[in-house]
Amino acid sequence: MKTNRxxxxxxxxxxxxxxxxxxxxxxSATVGLRVLTTEVLGQPAEESSRRLSRGDAAILRFxxxxxxxxxxxxxxxxxxxxxxxxxxxxxxxxxAYTAALEVxxxxxxxxxxxxxEDEMTHFEFLNAYLLSKGAQPANLxxxxxxxxxxxxxxQQLGRLTNLMQLTVDxxxxxxxxxxxxxxxxxxxxxxxxxVPGLFDGxxxxxxxxxxxxxxxxxxxxxxxxxxxxxxxxxxxxxxxYPSLAQRTSAPEVLRILLSIGPTETMHFQTWQDKxxxxxxxxxxxxxxxxxxxxxxxxxxxxFQTNLIMPEPxxxxxxxxxxxxxxxxxxxxxxxxxxxxxxxxxxxFLGQSPDFFELLHDLAADAxxxxxxx
Ligand SMILES: [Fe+2]
Ligand SMILES: [Fe+2]
Numbered sequence: 001m002k003t004n005r006x007x008x009x010x011x012x013x014x015x016x017x018x019x020x021x022x023x024x025x026x027x028s029a030t031v032g033l034r035v036l037t038t039e040v041l042g043q044p045a046e047e048s049s050r051r052l053s054r055g056d057a058a059i060l061r062f063x064x065x066x067x068x069x070x071x072x073x074x075x076x077x078x079x080x081x082x083x084x085x086x087x088x089x090x091x092x093x094x095x096a097y098t099a100a101l102e103v104x105x106x107x108x109x110x111x112x113x114x115x116x117e118d119e120m121t122h123f124e125f126l127n128a129y130l131l132s133k134g135a136q137p138a139n140l141x142x143x144x145x146x147x148x149x150x151x152x153x154x155q156q157l158g159r160l161t162n163l164m165q166l167t168v169d170x171x172x173x174x175x176x177x178x179x180x181x182x183x184x185x186x187x188x189x190x191x192x193x194x195v196p197g198l199f200d201g202x203x204x205x206x207x208x209x210x211x212x213x214x215x216x217x218x219x220x221x222x223x224x225x226x227x228x229x230x231x232x233x234x235x236x237x238x239x240x241y242p243s244l245a246q247r248t249s250a251p252e253v254l255r256i257l258l259s260i261g262p263t264e265t266m267h268f269q270t271w272q273d274k275x276x277x278x279x280x281x282x283x284x285x286x287x288x289x290x291x292x293x294x295x296x297x298x299x300x301x302x303f304q305t306n307l308i309m310p311e312p313x314x315x316x317x318x319x320x321x322x323x324x325x326x327x328x329x330x331x332x333x334x335x336x337x338x339x340x341x342x343x344x345x346x347x348f349l350g351q352s353p354d355f356f357e358l359l360h361d362l363a364a365d366a367x368x369x370x371x372x373x
Pocket of ligand 2: 070119233234237264267
């Protein structure tokens with residue numbers, strides 16, 4: 001009888017074989033794609049037809065996989081609380097949930113829609129670019145197995161991510177407000193949570209059924225949870241792109257990371273502004289508390305809601321003057337760090353061991369990339 005480990009090894013071997021087979025078939029299509037690449041990228045054929053280094057391909061493939069996962073979760077938010085239209089089709093909206101989100105900002109549905117569309121274009125572009133270089137794109141379709149929300153407005157189809165049992169880390173709130181601690185310089189420092197309750201339990205960020213639409217403070221707590229989760233997701237991308245950019249080899253791949261990354265930051269900036277508008281309340285069904293972040297009882301500037309510009313902080317070394325920066329941006333282990341953070345968030349609760357193994361493999365391959373610049 002095979003041990004679990006042997007099973008995993010076999011699965012990994014099989015997947016790697018499929019990946020290799022994919023690389024071969026993709027390579028045979030490269031000639032035809034050269035024309036496409038030139039047209040799409042507007043680059044001279046000699047430049048754009050150059051093969052990717054193994055490291056660049058691994059970085060782009062891992063990012064494409066994460067963008068597919070982001071698209072899946074944003075799509076679920078959009079179906080219930082965004083704008084359902086030709087650009088982001090699917091779902092019929094939940095009027096009550098949408099109204100609760102609009103308490104944070106009347107433009108929330110439009111922002112949710114646009115963030116969803118952005119993620120879709122990120123993964124579509126990254127996969128098309130990989131293919132144009134004869135490299136294997138990311139594909140997670142076999143893992144679309146998690147249940148949809150049963151609330152009115154959600155499509156009924158298999159999902160990659162679970163928004164109904166989240167444990168949201170809200171320490172990004174104080175990390176970007178701290179003037180003294182940078183996770184890259186102080187990896188052991190624990191940044192306080194903005195909403196400690198969200199990091200201590202499992203909470204829905206979308207209504208699971210129509211029963212979640214009442215009482216009002218329960219529904220508002222779900223919308224508040226979504227508000228903090230939006231920023232959690234996008235601060236992750238904000239750090240991931242600059243972290244991985246440091247290990248790209250081709251200037252064009254660097255350009256891709258430098259061009260997509262800041263859009264994640266634009267999302268994050270918007271969402272952290274909106275999260276600061278989440279009403280102070282306690283969910284009567286489970287005791288989840290959203291505190292008054294401007295209370296004089298909290299440590300002032302580390303929590304103040306309108307401090308949404310990154311506070312200057314020590315960067316690279318404390319011998320330099322403080323600097324307003326994205327944090328963290330250390331490159332070592334950045335891909336695995338991102339995969340682990342999303343896993344700890346509860347996004348993948350219910351996924352199969354094969355899913356986690358693939359995510360782990362993609363992250364490990366990206367983390368092995370070394371710049372040859
Ligand atoms: Fe993205
Ligand atoms: Fe994003």
